[in-house]
Amino acid sequence: MPASKQRLSVETLRWKNGRLEMIDQRALPSEVHYLSYDSAAGVAEGIRSMVVRGAPAIGCAAAYGVALEALRLQHAAASEFSAQLEAGFSVLAASRPTAVNLFWALARMRNVWQNCSGGTPTQTASMLLAEAHAVRAADIEINRRMGRHGAALLEDGARVLTHCNAGALATAGYGTALGVIRAAIEAGKKVSVFADETRPFLQGARLTAWELAQDNIPVTLIADNAAGFLMSRGEIDAVIVGADRVAANGDVANKIGTYTVAVLAQRHRIPFYVAAPLSTIDTGIASGADIPIEERNADEIRGYGELRWAPQDIPARNPVFDVTPADLVTALITEKGVMRAPDAGKIGKLLEENPG
């Protein structure tokens, strides 16, 4: 059954009984279960520990984190409410450094809060929850629009490589890179996917393979090491990835290994597409060199989950994002259309025309 426009095959985050529920992405695909959150600190921990990941999904989660905190505090005195809600913003902002959507969502929530300055805590909480719902609904709609724009770039029969998971699970639904693939299939094209397994967290093996299989989209899993070999044999027609942050000049921070795929694609003259909403563009960052790159625990490199296969205590480096320079990006796909050869001028103009 092809992905339908009416249906989300995967619900990444949902609002249920006054709480935020998030599918536990660490347990997928062997277990499909939801964890429930009722505070900013809880959601921040969920982001930090990667229950939820993917830049747009992190943004949605953070928006709900603020709303939950406001609801939790709504019967407190106004000054107490303000101080504690401020602390909630701080703990959410500190959860992960690289994805800009987190900060974008927090700024949006802060804006709502400031516009509520005359209201009671209960009224503010209610407005913040409405805004979180709006962030989530807009994300899905944006992904569908991005998908329609990007679908035109894929030819019938295209074999598309993707890295990490820029799918329904990385967003409120539908996906960025995988949204483009879904839209191409909805438009009647045959598209098949090669999924890089994406060490160390294996988002490709666990999440991309799973969510595409849920939608019966043909997917073949490979080791990250095999992408170059398949390109050299002419087995890949296009690459599509998502982004955690796009600098003002078009440099793209995304999951570690993305840069490698882009370099390989350039060598093989394979188009390299980045699908990201405008909320992922950070005009406060001039170039990729200034994007903070998170380095996580070395244990994630020494094994996976509870299993350790490397020698105990062997030193390891675990940068989890890298930067792909804009000159390796064939086109940036946003909800506003396809920008070929992105650069500072084109990005500046796009954001001028579409103020956040």
Next chain:
Amino acid sequence: MPASKQRLSVETLRWKNGRLEMIDQRALPSEVHYLSYDSAAGVAEGIRSMVVRGAPAIGCAAAYGVALEALRLQHAAASEFSAQLEAGFSVLAASRPTAVNLFWALARMRNVWQNCSGGTPTQTASMLLAEAHAVRAADIEINRRMGRHGAALLEDGARVLTHCNAGALATAGYGTALGVIRAAIEAGKKVSVFADETRPFLQGARLTAWELAQDNIPVTLIADNAAGFLMSRGEIDAVIVGADRVAANGDVANKIGTYTVAVLAQRHRIPFYVAAPLSTIDTGIASGADIPIEERNADEIRGYGELRWAPQDIPARNPVFDVTPADLVTALITEKGVMRAPDAGKIGKLLEENPG
């Protein structure tokens, strides 16, 4: 304690009580144990199932496989001996397709057998065992010579990236790529190593990290995906890898992912060295396009060991070698010296001067 010239810190294969013992590389580093072999079929299964791996080590194992088979059959009638020993050659030749050292070692053993045509099976078996011992001893000596030649290429303080395991465990001892690093350290240089973990079989995480730690050589483990990031940050000064087969034009078949590292190194103007004995050069293969590339079971991609993290039965591709074109190879290091910018002319001349 630095690696000493007198000592092998790791014994990959050893002859004990009339049997071949091989360290079980599938169990490293969590368990260090040896498996014992007494027939060609047993050794072939050890090669196939990757108890032993690494082109030179596979060559040594195959040589012992022939000797063991001859010893096993030495009391048979001459015609029976010949037929069964021939079958032993066949089963060994079919164990793995990519490493040429396997076929090189079998040709060397066949040569000894032919030179024994007047002798009894017992005499032949004895000659074959002596030849297997010679193959093993020569491999260690060749690695030490290769190391001395290659060490000159590494500057004091060099941070060297390696892929897979081209170390003591991939050879009879000392290693090819890691032999160069050992020799540089023995020559008084400070050298530190970044080891790609090397999915799917994790030879970097399990074997390279372990054997370098055994020798107190500084090693930092990384996901294969992180090599490009570290290069982009100026943290890698050189790359050294081994080879499973070098074509007559200098194209190099080696562990999957090697090609990717070579492409990245070229982009960053980092020298990319291949350390391989003459026995790895296959003049019967004109270019890398003709080298057979083994594809192994998809289960190796769906997880590791007993653990499965990908959706059950998800399709996967598992090519375990790739081809790096000669133009990406800064220098080929052999026991005869350093060949910069290898090509068909230089390789032809080298082999002419050093007939196998």
